Amino acid sequence: MDVLLPVSTIWWREIIRFFRQRSRLLSAIVQPLLFWILIGSGLSASFQPAGVLENQNYIEYFYPGIVVLVLLFTAIFATISVVNDRKEGFLQGILVAPVPRWSIVLGQALGGTTLALLQGILLLIIAPLTGIQFGLTSLIWTLGVMFLISFGLTNLGLMIAWRMESTQGFHAIMNIILIPIWLLSGAFFPITGVPGWLSWVMKLNPLTYALDVFRFSLYFNSIPTGTTLSQCTFSIIITSVFCVLTYLGATFTAYSQTN
Amino acid sequence: MENKITVENLSHSYGSRCALDNVSFSVTFGDILCFLGPNGSGKTTLFKILSTLIPPISGSVNILGYDLKTEAIAIRKLLGVVFQHPGLDGKLKVLENLKHQGHLYGCKGKSLNNRITELLGKFDIEDRSNDLVEELSGGLQRRVEIAKALIHSPKVLLLDEPSSGLDIGIRRQLSDYLNLLSKSENILILMTTHLLDEADLADKVAILDNGKLVSLGSPTDLKSQIVGDIVLIEANRPDVLCREITDRFGVSPIIFNNLLHIECEQGHEFVREVASVFPDEIHNVRIGKPTLEDVFIKSTGNPFV
Numbered sequence: 001m002d003v004l005l006p007v008s009t010i011w012w013r014e015i016i017r018f019f020r021q022r023s024r025l026l027s028a029i030v031q032p033l034l035f036w037i038l039i040g041s042g043l044s045a046s047f048q049p050a051g052v053l054e055n056q057n058y059i060e061y062f063y064p065g066i067v068v069l070v071l072l073f074t075a076i077f078a079t080i081s082v083v084n085d086r087k088e089g090f091l092q093g094i095l096v097a098p099v100p101r102w103s104i105v106l107g108q109a110l111g112g113t114t115l116a117l118l119q120g121i122l123l124l125i126i127a128p129l130t131g132i133q134f135g136l137t138s139l140i141w142t143l144g145v146m147f148l149i150s151f152g153l154t155n156l157g158l159m160i161a162w163r164m165e166s167t168q169g170f171h172a173i174m175n176i177i178l179i180p181i182w183l184l185s186g187a188f189f190p191i192t193g194v195p196g197w198l199s200w201v202m203k204l205n206p207l208t209y210a211l212d213v214f215r216f217s218l219y220f221n222s223i224p225t226g227t228t229l230s231q232c233t234f235s236i237i238i239t240s241v242f243c244v245l246t247y248l249g250a251t252f253t254a255y256s257q258t259n
Numbered sequence: 260m261e262n263k264i265t266v267e268n269l270s271h272s273y274g275s276r277c278a279l280d281n282v283s284f285s286v287t288f289g290d291i292l293c294f295l296g297p298n299g300s301g302k303t304t305l306f307k308i309l310s311t312l313i314p315p316i317s318g319s320v321n322i323l324g325y326d327l328k329t330e331a332i333a334i335r336k337l338l339g340v341v342f343q344h345p346g347l348d349g350k351l352k353v354l355e356n357l358k359h360q361g362h363l364y365g366c367k368g369k370s371l372n373n374r375i376t377e378l379l380g381k382f383d384i385e386d387r388s389n390d391l392v393e394e395l396s397g398g399l400q401r402r403v404e405i406a407k408a409l410i411h412s413p414k415v416l417l418l419d420e421p422s423s424g425l426d427i428g429i430r431r432q433l434s435d436y437l438n439l440l441s442k443s444e445n446i447l448i449l450m451t452t453h454l455l456d457e458a459d460l461a462d463k464v465a466i467l468d469n470g471k472l473v474s475l476g477s478p479t480d481l482k483s484q485i486v487g488d489i490v491l492i493e494a495n496r497p498d499v500l501c502r503e504i505t506d507r508f509g510v511s512p513i514i515f516n517n518l519l520h521i522e523c524e525q526g527h528e529f530v531r532e533v534a535s536v537f538p539d540e541i542h543n544v545r546i547g548k549p550t551l552e553d554v555f556i557k558s559t560g561n562p563f564v
């Protein structure tokens with residue numbers, strides 16, 4: 001049987017559902033934008049974070065982090081739909097179909113990734129406001145990196161969602177695990193100058209590397225970020241490994257569930 | 260391909276709680292088999308095992324020649340499954356739900372479209388095919404749900420409590436559709452229910468109680484196990500009356516809900532005699548032909564609740 005057919009149909013359903021629930025679009029993009037404007041403007045007045053680029057104020061520093069937050073939120077909303085599918089019985093129908101679980105997870109992950117990418121792209125429109133200029137290279141780089149980040153985050157969400165009975169449980173996990181991962185990725189403040197223990201936590205956080213390579217790609221055609229090519233390669237490898245591992249984790253979780 | 264489902268010595272437990280206890284049965288094509296039992300009787304566990312959601316712990320299940328333990332994927336292609344919880348996506352249109360399902364089963368293109376048109380016609384839902392599922396009534400949604408399960412022309416249709424949440428008129432309609440299906444699609448239908456009137460409409464009924472299969476047969480055959488009539492007596496002092504009646508008439512009443520439940524050959528004569536001997540003990544009397552509920556009580560000794 002054509003294995004791509006179940007993958008594509010599950011992907012397609014995620015997209016259709018999303019566009020029929022407008023509130024999801026709003027909540028995933030408006031909240032991060034508000035954060036960016038309010039926190040960014042507020043902190044810009046008081047702080048010049050250590051280790052950021054020259055001539056860059058906090059609101060500019062914060063921008064890539066906000067894009068990643070949008071990706072994270074969209075990925076989370078996409079995976080919450082798995083919890084709802086289980087509660088409403090839709091998932092059971094998929095589980096008894098003659099399709100391997102890895103293809104179910106792949107369809108869901110690509111669905112969430114696509115939605116995250118679409119919203120991320122919406123946010124890229126305001127990038128020039130923060131001094132970023134796109135060339136073809138940086139745009140391709142940026143989209144590629146955003147794809148990797150979205151895919152990894154969606155799979156991380158799926159890994160959790162496939163175990164969850166209720167969306168309440170998922171919200172708790174989100175606040176305890178997913179938001180801190182974002183906070184400690186260099187999205188909110190740079191790793192330079194933080195206490196030693198915190199810098200270790202940030203170094204162990206895979207999203208730190210994702211953000212690193214994301215900044216690199218965003219500013220590729222604007223100003224050098226100070227990241228060397230070898231650092232960047234290392235970050236891409238870590239981010240890719242993160243994607244593969246979370247996908248395998250989500251698939252493994254899906255195989256271990258009976259209903 | 261064999262044309263039957265054979266279940267042998269199937270047992271299943273959740274921790275120390277036994278959900279299915281040594282269940283064995285066999286059904287062939289063209290039948291509607293209904294599993295009847297109160298809540299907690301093991302129906303849903305049996306359903307989950309047959310639908311390949313949970314692997315059986317012990318015993319064997321063979322579906323049309325395929326072993327459930329080793330050939331689950333092959334079996335899935337032959338099964339159409341309707342779960343108790345709605346399995347449709349309310350945010351998708353009827354047509355979109357059916358297409359999605361078709362794709363999961365490897366159906367696509369023109370043949371899928373033709374099949375969808377055919378099923379929409381069969382279930383009288385053509386005119387709603389472009390409506391969102393969440394806008395349909397409960398009865399219509401059930402019809403879409405069954406159409407969805409049939410999209411890949413399965414050989415076996417499994418339905419878990421298909422009429423839960425539906426009112427009586429729609430339940431009748433649903434069972435008409437199922438009867439029509441079992442004839443027109445040459446399909447084996449297995450369903451579960453806790454509704455006696457629904458089980459009455461099936462070709463065969465399997466009665467489950469506490470994980471055990473206690474009776475299996477056509478509703479008529481099952482009811483003919485009880486000779487004569489069923490008399491229900493509401494008494495002031497059921498215990499006392501029960502003893503007296505047992506001594507005097509040689510019958511063995513069962514008491515529950517303060518009702519004496521008595522099986523006897525000539526109901527009306529029995530009632531006349533009882534009423535003349537114990538005129539002050541009796542509140543209310545009912546005489547009737549045996550129902551599946553009486554069969555359940557006779558086979559299990561428990562009330563059907």
